[in-house]
Amino acid sequence: MSTPPLTAPGTGRTHAAAGGGYRVTYPRVLRAEWSKLWSLRSTWYSLAAVAVLAAGIGLAIGASYTDGGGDGPQDPVEVSLLGLNFGLLILAVLGILTTAGEWSTGMVRTTMSAVPRRLPVLWAKAVVFGTVSFVLTLATALVTFPLAQAFLAGTPIAAGLGDPGVGRALVTTAAGAALIAVLGVAVGALLRGVPASIGAFVAVLMVVPSVAPLLPYDWVEDAVAYTPLAAMEPLMAAHPAPDLPSIGTALVTMAVWAAAGLAGAALRLRRHDV
DSSP states (O other): OOOOOOOOOOOOHHHHHGGGGGOOHHHHHHHHHHHHEEEOOHHHHHHHHHHHHHHHHHHHHHHOOOOSSSOOOOOOOHHHHTTHHHHHHHHHHHHHHHHHHHHHHHHHHHHHHHHHOOHHHHHHHHHHHHHHHHHHHHHHHHHHHHHHHHHTTTTTTTOOSSSSTTTHHHHHHHHHHHHHHHHHHHHHHHHHHHHHHHHHHHHHIHHEEEEHGSEEEEEHHHTTSSSSSHHHHHHOSSSTTTOOOOHHHHHHHHHHHHHHHHHHHHHHHSSSOO
C-alpha cells in the first residue's frame, strides 16, 4: 500500500509545496547578513571606536589648533575629520572580519549550505556593511565637524555646514569610507584568512603609498595618488588642492578598487571550495 504524501498541517498542501515559501531570496540573505553583523560584539565595539576616535581627535585638534602654517592640512573639513583616518582602518578590518572571520571559524560552510549559489552572500555582505559604514561615517562627520569648528571660530579654517564644499565633502567622505569598508569585505573573502587579509590591506593602504614615492620614477608617484587612502584625500576636503585628483576621479578610483576586490572574491568563490 502506498503512503500518501505528507501535508502541512491545516493547509492540505504537501511539504514540498509548503516549502516553497522558504525559498532562498536575496532579501532574506540580506536580512540574514544584517542579523549576523549585529550579533557580533566586535561590530558594536569597532563602530563605537570609529565614532569616538573621529570625534575625540577632531575635538582635540580643534582645541589645540594654531595658525602656524606648515605642511599640515589647512582645509576645514580635512582638519575637523582628521580622526576618521584611523576610523577607515577600523572599518576595513571589521569588513575583513565579516568575511575572513567566517572562514576562520568554519561558519562559512553553514552559510553556503543555506545559500548554495554563494554569490548572493558576498553581495549581501558588501551591501550591508557598506551601508552601515556610510551611515555611521556620515553621522559621525555631521556631529564631529560642527563640534571641532566650535573651537576653530576666528581661524583661517573656520567654516559652517552651509559653506561651499562642506556638505559635499562630508557626503563624499562617507562614500569613500563605505567603499573602503566594501574593499575590506572583498579582501577577506578573497584571501580567507584574517591575518593575511589584514596584512595585505595594510600593505596596500599604508605601506605601498609610503614607500613607493621613494623610487626614482615620476610615474610611481603619480600612481600612488590612485591608491585607496590617497584617493580619500580630495574626498575629505571642502576645497581640494589643485594637484589632487578631481572628486569624480577619486570616487571612480575608490569604486574600481572595491569592484576589483569583489570580482576577485566572486571568482574564487565560484571556482574553489569553501
